[in-house]
Amino acid sequence: EVQLLESGGGLVQPGGSLRLSCAASGFTFSNYVMNWVRQAPGKGLEWVSTVGGGRDTYYADSVKGRFTISRDNSKGTLYLQMNRLRAEDTAVYYCAKDVVGLLAPDCWGQGTLVTVSS
Amino acid sequence: DIVMTQTPLSSPVTLGQPASISCRSSQSLVHSDGNTYLSWLQQRPGQPPRLLIYKISNRFSGVPDRFSGSGAGTDFTLRISRVEAEDVGVYYCMQTTETSRSFGQGTKLEIK
Numbered sequence: 001e002v003q004l005l006e007s008g009g010g011l012v013q014p015g016g017s018l019r020l021s022c023a024a025s026g027f028t029f030s031n032y033v034m035n036w037v038r039q040a041p042g043k044g045l046e047w048v049s050t051v052g053g054g055r056d057t058y059y060a061d062s063v064k065g066r067f068t069i070s071r072d073n074s075k076g077t078l079y080l081q082m083n084r085l086r087a088e089d090t091a092v093y094y095c096a097k098d099v100v101g102l103l104a105p106d107c108w109g110q111g112t113l114v115t116v117s118s
Numbered sequence: 119d120i121v122m123t124q125t126p127l128s129s130p131v132t133l134g135q136p137a138s139i140s141c142r143s144s145q146s147l148v149h150s151d152g153n154t155y156l157s158w159l160q161q162r163p164g165q166p167p168r169l170l171i172y173k174i175s176n177r178f179s180g181v182p183d184r185f186s187g188s189g190a191g192t193d194f195t196l197r198i199s200r201v202e203a204e205d206v207g208v209y210y211c212m213q214t215t216e217t218s219r220s221f222g223q224g225t226k227l228e229i230k
Contacts, residue, residue, distance in 0.1 A: 045221045104157040104169055104178075
């Protein structure tokens with residue numbers, strides 16, 4: 001069974017840092033494009049970042065220069081390093097895998113909540 | 119960046135009746151490879167999103183055939199032929215044609 005399990009969320013002060021992890025199982029992790037998507041409380045979905053199998057990376061303008069996506073294929077784990085956090089980064093952060101070749105996210109984790117507040 | 123605009127933002131529907139959601143992109147979603155990477159996702163209350171439709175009109179595995187997608191270029195539609203109680207939630211269109219991906223604002227489907 002394909003599973004994605006996020007961890008690392010929590011309460012952090014503005015300007016602080018946090019690293020999210022997403023442990024993948026049930027599929028050959030290295031073959032898949034992986035994503036981070038966030039959802040602020042009561043709001044819609046916002047794409048954050050994508051990493052390809054070739055480790056090419058892409059970011060939303062709102063996080064560019066502050067967040068870094070990476071993957072460890074040997075561990076089957078996706079990461080999101082978040083620096084210089086702001087109140088508006090408060091959200092549930094989901095990791096999601098794409099269907100191979102279809103550029104569509106077919107499997108999502110349950111999400112981890114990040115709260116940025118003093 | 120491509121902006122995705124959904125209408126309506128809220129859709130009260132009677133059980134058994136059809137529902138339709140529109141999604142418009144600020145520029146064509148036709149990729150250089152000839153495909154159009156427009157997906158529809160459903161998010162039930164308290165759940166992560168679920169992929170319904172990919173590449174405009176292809177139903178993902180396990181999605182009931184009452185869901186269908188159509189459109190081309192910049193205008194797309196998700197239709198539910200007969201709404202069931204389990205369809206309550208928020209529906210999002212998403213473009214992945216550009217490497218900078220984007221979602222529509224979401225359309226809340228509720229039962230009258």
